[in-house]
Amino acid sequence: GDSVTQMEGPVTLSEEAFLTINCTYTATGYPSLFWYVQYPGEGLQLLLKATKADDKGSNKGFEATYRKETTSFHLEKGSVQVSDSAVYFCALITGANSKLTFGKGITLSVRP
């Protein structure tokens, strides 16, 4: 079955540091890939998406590139802010359904 593997957390960074969160996937078929973010006490918000190989999703300074050859979708940001502190989930959808398969999520804490 489909699966998403995220790097172990939590991650603590200082403000303005560079962020990379690794995500790899296993899927039957050709998935669409997503990053969702969850702030404390809230639901999930879509951060960015990519639907085909070599697509780059970007939003709010975050970027991720769909790498089919390495089955990866790593999230990056050049300079994190305290307000980026949240839990980040990598996810995918395959085929003719709307079932999102999520990674376990990683907690990011950014110190001033």
Added chain:
Amino acid sequence: KAGVTQTPRYLIKTRGQQVTLSCSPISGHRSVSWYQQTPGQGLQFLFEYFSETQRNKGNFPGRFSGRQFSNSRSEMNVSTLELGDSALYLCASSLAGEKNIQYFGAGTRLSVL
């Protein structure tokens, strides 16, 4: 445009009781999916409804059920609650379901005592 609305936000129940959670999707969205979020298991898919029909189902016992109304609003029901059902239940809506972006509500936090 209003987002996905889930009610109630918080619930406390005791073992053996049943509970009904409600989800109002974004206007025009016909697909509603439900997810369970727990610290141990993470985010797990429960089921998806589209045009009042269950289109997809996750690996949960029959105590978990749902339905969708003609206005696309959805409810999920959990009968004979167990301690392990304590979780954040998230609802997501999308235009048609197939690889479309899913928009999530804030969730219902269920505590089973």
